[in-house]
Amino acid sequence: MKAMVVREWGSPSILEVVSHPKPGPGEAVLKVKAAGVGLTLLNMRNGSFGGSAPRIMGHELGGDIVEVGAGVSSLSIGQRCAVYFYLTCGRCRWCCGGRETLCENFGGFVGVHRDGGFAEYVCLPVENFLPIPDGLSYEAAAIATDAVNTNWHCMRERAKINPHDSVLLIGAGGGVGIHGVQVAKLFGARVIAADVSDEKLALAKTWGADETINVKNNPNLVEAVMQMTQGKGVNAAIDYVGHGSTFQMAYDSLSISGRAVVVGVGKGDISINPRKLMLSEKIITGSRHSTRTELIETMEVMARGIIKPVVGMTRHFSEIENIFDAIKNETLLGRGSLTYE
Ligand SMILES: [Zn+2]
Structure with missing residues (x-):
């Protein structure tokens, strides 16, 4: 498949052909349909979030489930899903208590500690896929997963x-x-x-x-x-x-x-x-990102049209560096958005 690969932190991402991801037990593969792009990605690309390179970045994602691994019954082929950004354990007191971004066994970030979705397909644990409600576009769902849900958590729970x-x-x-x-x-x-x-x-x-x-x-x-x-x-x-x-x-x-x-x-x-x-x-x-519940709520509110995605620039995913340039020049208004067709 085609993917934008960061060979080492600090260098631009380049288009490469890499092997198609195979889902292991408890994992699924999403065909990416839309992605959001913001400043956090530039900080990640500069290495400030840790993780190792080479890496396929991209965490604000919406798409269709195309393959599931052994033992997966919670997702079905063709299901529209958005991606949850954090890799959490699901078992510790913070995960169980509804504050999973404070996970004691935090596994890192999608697109930093394992490959993300600036590629045709992304493979993640099933817990990282949440259904997109009817009436919400892939692009809006992608932007919900960081640019909007972060505010939902911040305004309601922290501020x-x-x-x-x-x-x-x-x-x-x-x-x-x-x-x-x-x-x-x-x-x-x-x-x-x-x-x-x-x-x-x-x-x-x-x-x-x-x-x-x-x-x-x-x-x-x-x-x-x-x-x-x-x-x-x-x-x-x-x-x-x-x-x-x-x-x-x-x-x-x-x-x-x-x-x-x-x-x-x-x-x-x-x-x-x-x-x-x-x-x-x-x-x-x-205020640290949002829980899965808050992401579900955010997408529901957006599906009703109460909060709208603000997109200032759209490019094909192979041209993501154009959006990074706009962020660096402070000319991007709102979120950047990627298409995959
Ligand atoms: Zn945990």
Whole structure:
């Protein structure tokens, strides 16, 4: 089959012909029909998620089951499925308790620790395939599996967004952030979108942001947030960038009892005054991807058209490097999408 192979981390993926995957016991093979592409993949390709190369990347996937291994009865040939990103044990206290992204026996990521779907076919454990509901396209299902479900978990379980909340999204115009705007609005919040380009902020506005702040023109984000909230701050701040500098701004923008949640993976630390933290009862936390249940819920909500995939660029999977270039140049608006025909 044809596949985009990363020979070593840090180098571009190249089109190769590799052997067709054979499913072992408990595994199945998906013919890939659509894939999503975002910044996380570039970080993976640079080696920052570990794993070994050569590797076929790609974890935001939708397609059809074409083959199942021995003992598999939970999937049928021809079934439309999306791919769950994390390789978890399914047995530890976190997996059993509905917090499987904290799995004690974490096996890594699809597309990093075993081959993913920037190829015609992908072979994974059956637990990593979830049915796509009727009415949801392969492309929308693919984008649900990281760019949208990450927000579902973040807004509901970690930031605990309510209709009376003001929420700051740092990096709101990125591939995950733009879907975060939609999810935060769905939970009824007033959304303040911050990003570094007018194009990205215009997109955030299109998808429901109430106010926007261009951090390039207005580097004092905290002051701008305070002005917009009568000096009170926001009830929640979500940081899609994840640098110490951005998360510090998220934390400093909070109101009393506000929640700062980091979703992005960046560099650097923040500084916190414990006395002020005690007096304000602010909460600092992370939000790690989503559970399978949350992915199922996300796809159901998307099938009803309440949250829509925001795709800024579509290419054939053999041209994925074009999308990576757009991400590097910060010209990609929303998610990238791959076709396989
Ligand atoms: Zn586990």
